Amino acid sequence: MTIGTRQLGSLTVSSQGLGCMGMSQAYGDTSDRTESIATIHRALELGVTLLDTANVYGSGANEELVGQAIADRRDQVVLATKFGIVRDAEGNQSAQGDPDYVRQCCDESLRRLGVDHIDLYYQHRIDSDVPTEDTVGALAELIEAGKIRHYGLSECGADTIRRAHAVHPVTAVQSEWSLWTRGIEDTVAPTCAELGIGVVPFSPLGRGFLTGAITSAAQLGEGDMRKGMPRFGEDNMAANLAIVDALKVLADERGVTAGQLALAWVQSRGENVVPIPGTKRRTYLEQNVTAAELELTADEIAAIEAAAPPEAVAGDRYPAHLQRNVGR
Incomplete structure (x- = not known):
């Protein structure tokens, strides 16, 4: 089993990528580096070429892990990383995008990854205090210097995309997109x-919720960022589980899992759409890759969307302190 390819602008990548964040932060235990590296190697075997990380994941540890995993197979990888999220000692998050910072972050990421270039370099969040043109100007200089090949934006607004694209063509925009997060359909997509421009949906499985594996907030351990997300609160759980139950019925009819059906729906959004479901285990990786080749009929898509209408989703994406940096 190998998967096909799609285009992010002029960049050819696998039709599905691998989000590596959870290997180093956010979703519980991150101690099994051996399995994480084995998962990256298995992804490459299955034809998954796009690996996604960021300088902020595990405070640099995720880039180091990905770099270790691909050290002897760099030519098989389209390597994506990010800059632009800054956290203080209390964990408060802000955005930064001034040119000196962009250049510094790139050099630090190259060192941690152990590579001489980054294939796709994203601005993780938009800094409202720095003109987009200045940030993109620094990225264009990095392309000219050969340190990066392409650049992208993450969780931005449509106006920012147009301003950036006028300075230097944007290759990809990364944003959350799933059956329970559809905001980019209005103007960004x-x-x-x-x-x-390519679209790279992260959390296409609703941070794991659409798989049906999470039925109570009590399942989420210490350090799991989902504990602070409104949609995972017990007051919203019943309404959101009803969506998963409806998806399970449709999935059973098709002989797949609810997660595979939800992921196939994201894959169906367009030939320029390349989701990056995250996992740190080979078993879930293989399930996700199978969904990349799952063709849905128009009737199936309509049934899926009827089972998971946007207005049925209970709770906001993020708590307010994280939401304020989205959509700039």
């Missing part, structure tokens, strides 16, 4: 389609 259409803008990307118009300009020939």
